[in-house]
Amino acid sequence: MQASTEQLLWMYETMVAIRHYEETMASVYLEGKLPPNIQKGLAFDIGSGPVPGEMHLAAGQEPVAVGVCAHLTKEDTVVGTHRPHHFAIAKGVPMNRMTAEMFGKSTGLGKGKGGHMHLFDPEHRFSCSGIIGASLPPACGAALAAKKLGKDWVAVAFFGEGAANQGSFHESLNLAALWQLPVIFVCEDNHWAISVPKEHATSIASVADRAAGYGMPGVRVPHNDPLEVFDAAGAAVARARRGEGPSLIEVKTDRYLGHFQGDPEVYRPKGEVAHLREDDPIPRLATMLKRDKLITEAEDAQIIARAKQRVAEAFDFARRSPYPVAHDALNDVFAAA
Template identity: 60%
Template sequence: MSATKEQLVWMYRQMVLIRHYEDAIAMVYFEGKLPPKIQKGLAFDIGAGTLPGEMHLSAGQEAAAVGICAHLRQNDSVWGTHRSHHFAIAKGVPLDRMTAEIFGKVEGLCRGKGGHMHLYDPENHFASNGIVGAGIPHACGAAWAAQYRQTGAVAIAEFGEGATNQGAFHEALNLASLWKLPVIFVCQDNNYGISVSKKASTSVANIADRAAAYNMPGTTVEENDASHMFAAAGPAIDRARAGDGPSLIEVKVDRYYGHFQGDPETYRPKGEVKALKANDPILRLERQLLDSQQLSGDDVTAIRTDAKAQVDAAIAFARAGNYPDPTEVARHVFAV
C-alpha cells in the first residue's frame, strides 16, 4: 500500500512539527535545573525548573506515529506510553492544551495534574500513561467497546520493545486474538529499555516473531521510514476494520535523546547518536518529496517555519497559564 501525495505531505508536516516540538521542550526542560556555574556538589536537579520531574522525548521515532495515524479516523483511539508526544501530535491532540498540561497548568488536558506522561484527550481519542505496557490492555478494552457497539473504530496500542517482556503484552495479545478485536499492536523498537540493550533483555531478534504464538500477523518494518510504516499499517488497519482481528507491527526506530532528559547515556557507544542521525526519517521523507517534485524547497521552508510558529505559540500559551489551586488537589482524582 502506497501513500498518496497528500498523505506523504501530511506525514512530513507532522514529523517536522513533532521534531520542532520535542527539541523545544528539551530546551525548556533544562530551565532552572542547572546552576549558572557548575560547582562541586551542585549538578542537575530533576525536581527544579519550569518542568520539574522526568521528561521522555520521542525525537527520532516520528515515522512510527505518522505512518499509523495517517490511516486513522477521528473515532479511532491511540493508547500510548511515557514517550508519546509524537503519537499525541499525529493523532490531533491540541498542541496548546498538551503543552499546558506538560507545564502543569489548569489550561492543560487534565488541568495540570497529569503531566507529560499522563495525557488524556477524549475528543481526539488519545490517552497515555507512565506504566510500561499498561496501555496495551487499555487498547484491547477500547477495541472491544468498538466491536460491541459496531462503530467500525480501531484501537492502536503503541509501546516500546521493553514492554513486550511484560505479562500485560502477552495477556493482551492472547485475548485480542481470541476475541478477534480490532486492535493493532505497534512496537517501536529503539533498541533500549531505559539503559538495557535489547540483546541483553529479549529472547527474539524481531518482536514481530511473537505474533505467531497468538495466531495473528506479525510484520517488521526494518527501516525507520514513514512510507514503509504507512505501507505496513494499511493492511493491518483494514484487517481490523473488517473484523478479522488484530495484528502486531514492529518498527525499528532510533531514540536521539536519552531515556529521559538528564540521562548521562553512558551505556551508549560513543558516536552512536550521530550515526543514527545520518539516517534521519524526516530528511529521508524530505528527500523523497523533493526528488519526486511533490514539494519544492520553498514548500519545505514554509513547513518548517509554520512548525516553529505553532510550537512557539503553544509554549507561550503554556507559560501564560495558571497553576492549579492547591484546594483542587483531590478534585477529579479521588471520590470525596
C-alpha cells in the same frame, strides 16, 4: 499501500512539528535545573524549572507515530507510552493544552495534575501511561467497546521492545486474538529498554515473530521510514476494520536522545547517535518529496516555518497560562457519591 500526496505532506509536516517540539522541550525542560556556576551534573534539580518531573522525548521516532496515525480517524483510539508526545501530536491532541499540562497549568489536558506521562484527551481518544506495558490492555478494552457497539473503529497500542517482555503484552495479544478484537499492537524497537540492549533482554531477534504464537499477522518494519510504517499499518488497520482481528507490527526506530532528559547515556557506544542521525528520516522524506516534485524548496521552507510557529505558540500558551489554585487540588480526583 500507496500514500496519497495529501498523506505524504501531512506525514512530513507532522514529523517536522514533532521534532521541533521535542527539541524545544529539551531546551525548556533544563531551565532552572542547572543553576549557573555549579558543575553540570552535580546540581540537577528535577523538581525545578517551568517543567518539573521526568521528561522522555521521542526525537528520531517520528516515523512510527505518523505512519500509523495517517490511517486513523478521530473515533479511533490510541494508547501511548511514557514517551508519548509524538503519538499525541500525530493523533491530533491540541498542542497548546498538551504543553500546558506539562507545565502544570490549569489549562492543561488534566488541569495540570498529570504531567507529561499522563496525557488524556477523551475528545481525540488519546491516553498514555508511565507504566511499562500498560498501553496494551486499555487498547484491547477500546477495541472490545468498538466491537460491541458494532463500529468499525480501531484501537492502537504503542509500546517499546522492552515492554514486549511484560505479562501484559502476552495476555493482551492472547485476548485480542481469542476475541478477534480490532486492535493493532505497534512495537517501537529503538534497541534500548532504558539502558538494556534488546539482545540482552529478549530471547528472539524480532518481537513480530511472537505474533505467530497468537494466531495473528506479525510484520517487522526494518527501517526507520514513515512510508514503510504506513504500508504495514495500512494493511493492519484495514484488516481490523473488516473485523478480521488484531495484528502486531514491530518497527526498527531510533532514539536520538537519552531515555530521559539528564540521562548521561554512558551505556551507548561512542558515536552511535551521530551514526543514527546520518539517516535522519525527516530530511530523507523531504528529499523524496522534492525529487518527486511534490514540494518546492520554497514550500518546504513554509512547512518548516508553519510547524515552528505552531510549536512556539504552544509553549507561549503554556507559559502564559495560570497555575491551578490550591482549593482545586481534590477536584476531579474522587467520583461524586
